[in-house]
Amino acid sequence: MKNNPVIAMLVTVSLIMTKNVSFSQKANQIIPFDTGTRMGKLANGFTYYIRRNLTPEKKAVFYLINKVGSVLETEKQQGLAHLLEHMAFNGTVHFPKTEIINYLQNKGVRIGADVNAYTDFNETVFQLPIPINDKKLFKNAFYIIRDWAQGITLEDEEINKEKGVILAEMRQHSGAAQRIKAKTKPYLFNRSIYAQRPPLGKQEVIKSFKNEDLRSFYQDWYRPDLQAIVIAGDININEVEDMIVAIFSNLKNPSERKIRPQFTIPLDGKNQFVTVTDPEVPTTQVEITIKHPRNELKTRDDFRRNLLRKLFNTMATNRINELLAQDKVPFLAANVNIGKFVANLDAFVSRMNCDGERLENALKAYWIELMKIKKYGFTRYELQKAKTALLSGIELNYKERDKRPSENYAKECLAHFLEGIATPGQGYEMQMYKTMIPEITAEEIQLEIVNKYLTQQNRDIIIVCNTSQKHTLPNEQQFLNWLKQIEQKPLDKYLGTKPVRLVLMNNLPPPGRIIAEQSLEDIGIRELILANGIKILLKPTNFKEDQIVFRGFSLGGLSIVNDLDFYEGRLAADLVNMSGVANHSPLELENILVGKNLNVTPYIEDISQGIEGTSTKKDLETALQLVYLYLTSPRKDSTTFTHLKNQIKLTNHFSKTIPTQIFQDTIQAVMGNYHFRKMKMPESRIDALNLDKILKIYKDRFADVSGMNFILTGSFNVDSVKPLLIKYLGAIPALHRHETIRNLRHKYPSGRISKKIAKGNEPKAIVFLSYSGSFDYHIKNILQMRALSNILKTRLITKLREDQGGIYTADVSLIANKLPSGQYNYAINFVCAPKNTEALILLVNAEIINLKEHGPSIDEINKYISTEKGIWSSLLISNDFWRDYITGKLMYGEKLKFPEVGRIEKELSIESQKDTAIRFFSNQNYVKLVLVPESGK
Ligand SMILES: [Zn+2]
Known part of the structure; x- marks a missing residue:
């Protein structure tokens, strides 16, 4: 069934356009949906959004959006929403095993950089950008999405393999930030389900869940009434709509449909106070979060409130920056922002960082500024500045509307499907900005934002400091007293800096020629x-x-x-x-x-x-x-x-x-x-x-x-x-002193170096391996070396991640310099379980030896060439690329000519790659550095 709301909307929009004057009276009217995007729903409840857009040309982006996330998991399913997202790449009806990855790589689509997915509390989203000149690939993209929606095969063997990857991903994300979050979220999320269902899940569950629990999660929740597809790009709308009808109409809702609950975080008015210490935080941070119901962004009133918030954020930030620029300010950094929080909530969040030994002074100096805002609001000049900045940004954006990337449209559809956020189109939005911004006064911001958001309930105060400074932490009463002392003090009104003459240069120099x-x-x-x-x-x-x-x-x-x-x-x-x-x-x-x-x-x-x-x-x-x-x-x-x-x-x-900083410093010292x-x-x-x-x-x-x-x-x-x-x-004057580079004769370290650094307690190891040396810098070499680093990276991810479940990701980077002398360095990085370190390093070495003995396969070479083509097509239309490209050529004294885009295709072969591996992965200069926890485990 097709549903076409476009005509109805055209009528609404044109009425509004002709009645500019009555904008403010119609304040609370619903913001219409963008007429340039076709939205519809199939009989089974499956929603679709289609947008024709020509930037970038000959490309399209596909999204599959599921209103399914970690909050829907049962106790036994914690982390399975996320695991399921991974399983989408490990076998589906039309693409068994890892065929999706293989197929897309062959078409030049990069995994991670292009095709991607994420799991959150309430949603799981798959993103698939593809070139559309290949008709078959275009059609297959629909089948990949269809398979993700209801055709993931979830075979036992594949599930078991993926467990290791998930554990590796958890390990990769572990660290100070993670530890602090675990301690503070019960407060921030008011002990709701959001505190108990982090999207990454629970290690114990990942190790021991039953595969049936994963399958039932998929069957219960991946269903058309909770799903949408978005297709934006260089496409034909009618043709795409026909394909959606043909391919997605047979998605089935389960016969016994569970009700999809809307979980919220309750606001009970209470204030909370919590202190956290950690051995790895560098400064003391005071974070004040005041929670409020979400501003939904569906009506013109919502839009206006959002504008008021934007202006508030700019003005408050400017005020704090002004303070930070003064002599003797007792804190190091601070910021204020009103924005989205989690689930049904928004929040006013303010953070201040200082040296723990000066906490009381710093906090008071900071709180004075917030209280001045609360008491006196902002000046007319501050508001005028914030409005000018906001409008000029929006006008620039509007100017680029015809060159807006399809990705942006897809994101708007995503926000519309998940939260009903209005997307009226660029023209309509511009009209709202132009009408509303001039009407806004400092009084309105005071009334609607400062008074309503800077309140004294639903306020969480969180102080985080280094364990060594635990003695500096106040208790709740002390802290509240500090605030009170400021609140009861008579405060000077903020006068601000007088606008100076706004001219950058008074005296123009004599021009050159x-x-x-x-x-x-x-x-x-x-x-x-x-x-x-x-x-x-x-x-x-x-x-x-x-x-x-x-x-x-x-x-x-x-x-x-x-x-x-x-x-x-x-x-x-x-x-x-x-x-x-x-x-x-x-x-x-x-x-x-x-x-x-x-x-x-x-x-x-x-x-x-x-x-x-x-x-x-x-x-x-x-x-x-x-x-x-x-x-x-x-x-x-x-x-x-x-x-x-x-x-x-x-x-x-x-x-x-x-620990990670110590490790980073060690790498720099050794390599230097x-x-x-x-x-x-x-x-x-x-x-x-x-x-x-x-x-x-x-x-x-x-x-x-x-x-x-x-x-x-x-x-x-x-x-x-x-x-x-x-x-x-x-x-600009010149001395004509013919300056050039002084060669300080730095070299990468020679010989074989191996070091183990034991620091910290997190059960993870970080591995750094380097192969380096001197070489003849020549484009011929560079092309081969770059290809080799890409091929090796893909191989390591396949072997160490997909086959072994030992890592989440690996990186192979190449630095190749011509000046002051030709030197190169291949660096390989990954995070793993401490006990697997040596075994995984052996596997890396085995792959390098294999490349030296046999070179890559034809399949690997073809995949690399396809990827390169895709990358070039977007580089050649980027101003930044051209600036960097011309810089490189001039710096290295090379002839300026158009990049030889197809050259690598002609020169890349098994033999050339084998030679490159032998030359540049020689065993002469090899560095191996490993960070492990102090316990060794
Ligand atoms: Zn993941």
Whole structure:
């Protein structure tokens, strides 16, 4: 049965469009469903959403949404909703065993990166994006979804294998965050079912459940009246609808249909207080959660309330950031947000981090700010700023509406199916923003948001601190007294900073000029040389309606900075970036940039320094002004410097107690051959950091732009950006000192190194293996090496995860550098049970030996080639890709030409991969590092 509500909706929408004036009177009317999406329901209750959308071209995304999650599990089924999600990839009616994975990989669809799934309290969602030029694949995608809906075979053998993977996934997620969550959620979820049914489930149940319990869960709940399919992309709506009717009409509801309960978290008005200690948390955190019923987002009133909340969030965040920028603020970080919580609830959540020894001071200073908001609200200027920022973001989004990815439409349908969240379409939404935002006053926000959300009931106070600072924790009465002391104090009204003159640059420098110009036709680039030496590469594109990305860089970087000043050099760009610019403080700069869509960031890396960012067409001039100012007038800000120093001190101090951090530091030290430039700054050095020296180094790094390449790609017209480039980039002074890289002769460690680090108590091991060496950097090598790392990764996941159930995932990464000298490093990572460490490492080695002796199979090679094709098709339409690609070519002094997309297809063979494995996985330089718990188990 087809159900077509489109026409009815067209009528509603057109009526509204013509009656702009009466918007506010019709405040509480229901927001209509987007007319561009066809929604319908089959006779068996199966819902469908179909959306035609051409970004990206020739692709479509399929979702299967089940209103089924961990809250529906019985005691004996804890964790089975999630296990069932995994089983969808381990045998279905049309695709036995692991055929789905195999089939999709052959079609270039990546597992994890493309096809994916998740299980939550109330839902299980499968996502399958595919290319649509292959007719058979397109049809099969329907059958894969159909199989997931009611055709997962759940064979005993496959279930047993998957148990290990689930346990490995639990192990991967275990750690401080997990431990703290386990202790706090009974309070946050008010002891409801949500506290007892974490989606990952319970280890004991996973080890011992009966397969029948899994099958009955599938039969009870995977049924058409709780399911929906979403298909968005480059498709024909009628054709897709016909296929849905043909393929999904025979889904059956069970003869005895269980009622699907709607579980809620009860609000009883009570306040709760809880403290938690853990040996691995670096700072003390106070989290205040005030729970409220969900704002449902179905009517125009709901939409308006949501807008009020957004504005509140922006203003409160700005207020706190302002405080954080001041001298002597006693806390390290803080944030405030009103948003979605869990199930039927929303929440006001505020977090403050501080040094535990200063908890009382920090909390009071923080609470004063919240109480000022509560008492006096926000100023008109704060509201005006927040509105400007919100509107400009939304306008930019609206401009890109024709280039909106299909994924976004699919997510909207998901929210509509699960929670009835209104999705009226971009035009209608824009109308609501335009009408409602100007009407909103500070008083309305006070009345509707501050007074209603910052309340004194349903409030949970959670304090988490490092076990070593347990003595600093207050009890509930003490803590409440601290709050009360602030609440009873007369508070000064917040006046805020007066808006300064909002001009970034007063005196424009004399412009430069172009001394040479040429076109690189093959790659669509116009090249300009400015008189100061900057070489500009312009690549206009139409991938987006309004996006420009840029990067200017030159060689040198930290390699030029002498050893004594190295730590100052390493911090320089970050500090300058946080310190405002020219004579504008960070706060003034933020005021100047309100409502502008741009960002500009200077950086200094090992062998280069540069500045990069993004902007819209309209804001390009401001972005270039910022480039000019960051390169010529960095600002000295001792307050920011002190804050940064304190942050580094505190994290350095506690990271010595965090096992994963210790392990990470060890990897860096070993791989950097214990050279001080590759390691963390010693604690003793932090106090000796010198602000003047930092600025001096920064200025020196950017004193000479004569060797700079400046790349600009995106939606611009070459002739219209030229005057701006001459005006700002052309005006930057240059020294023509012909700087290049200093070769510090760093090498990866040679020989065979093996280390075991025993830290922490979590029963998990982390393995790091590395093969490295010197090599001849050549694109021919790089293509083969990259293919090999992908093939090895897929193989390790197949062997160690699918066959052995020993890991959740494995990573194989490749670093290959040409400068200052050709060096490469293959690093392999995975998490496993401590007792399996050696056996799994042996398996990894066996796979490497196998690749050296036999190379990969033809099937593996074909899968890699298909994947590459898919990746290229999305890279070639990305401005970021082009910026990075051109950067790489210029940095390595290679000829600029169009990427050789099909080359790997011609050069990849069993033999070439075998050779690559023999050359680059030699046993000469091998590092094996393992983190295990102190108990060894
Ligand atoms: Zn999982």
